[in-house]
Amino acid sequence: xxxxxxxxxxxxxxxxxxxxxxxxxxxxxxxxxxxxxxxxxxxxxxxxxxxxxxxxxxxxxxxxxxxxxxxxxxxxxxxxxxxxxxxxxxxxxxxxxxxxxxxxxxxxxxxxxxxxxxxxxxxxxxxxxxxxxxxxxxxxxxxxxxxxxxxxxxxxxxxxxxxxxxxxxxxxxxxxxxxxxxxxxxxxxxxxxxxxxxxxxxxxxxxxxxxxxxxxxxxxxxxxxxxxxxxxxxxxxxxxxxxxxxxxxxxxxxxxxxxxxxxxxxxxxxxxxxxxxxxxxxxxxxxxxxxxxxxxxxxxxxxxxxxxxxxxxxxxxxxxxxxxxxxxxxxxxxxxxxxxxxxxxxxxxxxxxxxxxxxxxxxxxxxxxxxxxxxxxxxxxxxxxxxxxxxxxxxxxxxxxxxxxxxxxxxxxxxxxxxxxxxxxxxxxxxxxxxxxxxxxxxxxxxxxxxxxxxxxxxxxxxx
Ligand SMILES: [Zn+2]
Numbered sequence: 191x192x193x194x195x196x197x198x199x200x201x202x203x204x205x206x207x208x209x210x211x212x213x214x215x216x217x218x219x220x221x222x223x224x225x226x227x228x229x230x231x232x233x234x235x236x237x238x239x240x241x242x243x244x245x246x247x248x249x250x251x252x253x254x255x256x257x258x259x260x261x262x263x264x265x266x267x268x269x270x271x272x273x274x275x276x277x278x279x280x281x282x283x284x285x286x287x288x289x290x291x292x293x294x295x296x297x298x299x300x301x302x303x304x305x306x307x308x309x310x311x312x313x314x315x316x317x318x319x320x321x322x323x324x325x326x327x328x329x330x331x332x333x334x335x336x337x338x339x340x341x342x343x344x345x346x347x348x349x350x351x352x353x354x355x356x357x358x359x360x361x362x363x364x365x366x367x368x369x370x371x372x373x374x375x376x377x378x379x380x381x382x383x384x385x386x387x388x389x390x391x392x393x394x395x396x397x398x399x400x401x402x403x404x405x406x407x408x409x410x411x412x413x414x415x416x417x418x419x420x421x422x423x424x425x426x427x428x429x430x431x432x433x434x435x436x437x438x439x440x441x442x443x444x445x446x447x448x449x450x451x452x453x454x455x456x457x458x459x460x461x462x463x464x465x466x467x468x469x470x471x472x473x474x475x476x477x478x479x480x481x482x483x484x485x486x487x488x489x490x491x492x493x494x495x496x497x498x499x500x501x502x503x504x505x506x507x508x509x510x511x512x513x514x515x516x517x518x519x520x521x522x523x524x525x526x527x528x529x530x531x532x533x534x535x536x537x538x539x540x541x542x543x544x545x546x547x548x549x550x551x552x553x554x555x556x557x558x559x560x561x562x563x564x565x566x567x568x569x570x571x572x573x574x575x576x577x578x579x580x581x582x583x584x585x586x587x588x589x590x591x592x593x594x595x596x597x598x599x600x601x602x603x604x605x606x607x608x609x610x611x612x613x614x615x616x617x618x619x620x621x622x623x624x625x626x627x628x629x630x631x632x633x634x635x636x637x638x639x640x641x642x643x644x645x646x647x648x649x650x651x652x653x654x
Contacts, residue, residue: 191546193248196493198424198447199345203548206446208415213251215414216242217406217444219423220256220302223283224265226469227290229487229498230453230460234420236484237450237492239296241418243592244545256299257405258284261306262398263362266385276385277306290470293480294487295594303405305396311404312396313389316374318438320391325374332375332391333358339433343369345447346425362398363426372430373397399430403443407435413442421449450492456499473503479653482507485595491552507653510595515650516562517586517596523579525572530565534585537561541589558589607638611649614640618647 193206208214218238221227227235242252259265260280269279291298305312316332319325324338336342336353343353348369357370377394378386386393406414412435419428428447435443452459455466473483486506490496537557544553565582568574574582590596614629630640637652 191543193245193546194548195446195448196548198449199444201347204446208250209413209445212249213253214245214416215410216245216252216254216416216418217402217410217414218254218256218299218417219402219419219427220258220299221283221287222259222262222264223280223287224262224268225283226286226471228460229455229468229470229473229483230420232290232294232470232483233453233487233496234418234450235291235296236294236487237448238418239594240488240492240549240551240592241416241448242297243594244549247545247588247591252300253410254299255301255303255406255409257402258287258302258304259398259401260284260304261385261395262401266382266395270383293470293474294484295481297594301409303409305401305405308401308404308408309387309389309396311408312400313375313391315400315404315434315438316391319374319434322437324437328358329377330379331360331373331377331394331397333371334374334430334433334437336369336371336433339437341436342433343429345429345432348425348429360397369426372399372426374400374434399427400434402427403431403434403438406431407439407443412439413445415444416446416448417444418448418450421451424449448492451495453487453496453498455497457497468498478503479507479510481510481595482653485510485593488551488593489555492549511650511653513562513586513596514653516566517583518650519566519569520574520579520583520586523569523574524576525569525574527575527578528568528573530568530574530578530582533561533564534581538585538588545592555593558586558593561585607633607636611638611640611647615647 194203195206196203216238218235221231238256242254245252258280261276265276265280269276272279288298316325319334320327320332323335325332325334327333343349353369358373359370360373360376362373374397375391375394376382376397377392382395385395387395406417417428417431424447432443454460455468458464458466460467470480470483474480482503483506486498486503487496489506537560540557540560541554544550544557547553561582565574586596610629610633614626614633617623617625617629633640633649639650639652641648641650
């Protein structure tokens with residue numbers, strides 16, 4: 191099957207055809223580095239990660255660019271609140287962002303351009319728009335005239351009646367009911383403090399939307415293949431990116447637009463006032479594992495709303511432990527060699543068919559768990575030998591190129607734990623059950639679960 195993806199621009203699933211045969215150019219709106227990213231942000235980044243990993247799985251080379259918004263209304267006002275220079279403030283949150291994506295095993299983009307290093311390109315686009323009469327100058331900045339761009343509203347599906355021509359808004363994020371001309375360039379005012387660039391179009395700073403138009407096409411060309419982000423970015427951010435880039439260049443900006451749905455927490459919109467607002471660090475500090483968080487965030491189809499609950503996170507933990515346990519059993523397999531090639535083939539075909547259908551991850555994962563279930567049955571009957579185990583393991587590694595939950599640090603067992611396990615075995619031999627139970631509980635506190643089998647105790651490490 192060939193890959194089909196839902197395009198927000200056309201509102202249907204389309205056959206994916208990149209501009210260059212084997213390379214995909216992909217742009218993702220990156221973080222505004224003014225705070226820790228929250229679970230909703232990470233859902234969008236994990237969706238981008240799954241998309242990229244599956245394109246790579248299919249043999250495409252992915253040229254991925256993700257910007258860092260290090261100058262906008264929020265970064266400026268927060269750095270002022272702390273009384274430190276803008277770049278000192280944003281570089282701190284940049285570092286936290288990179289730490290977090292590493293924790294979640296999100297593959298890094300090829301390039302992370304910073305907005306503050308691309309002012310020249312933003313000025314270039316603004317000048318073109320001014321020359322073409324699509325932008326105009328006022329006392330406080332340079333604005334994009336939405337009435338001068340014919341296609342305005344096509345991504346978000348806005349009606350002409352909603353467009354308030356002539357009305358202006360200078361804020362980066364604005365009221366979605368009131369569609370107005372937006373700022374490309376904001377002339378310096380007192381609120382900006384020492385944040386300003388001297389340019390041909392005046393002293394000031396860029397609006398948020400122009401940043402992505404400039405950085406995407408600089409590195410990926412125009413048009414490029416794919417642009418992704420959370421659904422909240424469709425309007426106004428992505429609508430405005432299209433208007434700026436297509437208005438300036440007179441040609442298409444992006445072929446495929448993909449957006450992932452919202453994340454809610456315990457059935458409600460995530461908000462600080464409801465006390466259900468979580469950064470990744472908040473969740474990890476509660477004792478949950480990053481791999482379980484990753485699994486939970488990836489396991490709902492990207493166009494469905496995801497309800498993050500701690501109950502679901504527990505379930506995700508068990509699921510990931512089940513996968514790791516299966517891999518451990520495969521490593522120990524020394525039964526007869528029953529042919530498993532049909533199981534592997536069926537699971538692989540079904541996995542790929544599901545993922546080709548607009549990244550249907552829930553069905554894709556179902557085929558992985560079907561393989562685990564069938565092979566666990568064979569393992570229990572000692573019908574899997576070393577040779578078959580290797581083949582199954584290779585199939586699991588292929589699936590994990592997309593899932594990314596098996597990877598991660600090999601959790602080595604410490605010598606102190608080995609010693610405790612040995613002591614417990616001895617206690618059992620002398621039928622000192624009390625001591626054996628005491629050691630079992632002690633191990634449990636250290637995240638080691640013991641299972642007594644006919645061949646002695648088998649241990650496994652839980653995710654936390
Ligand atoms: Zn953007």
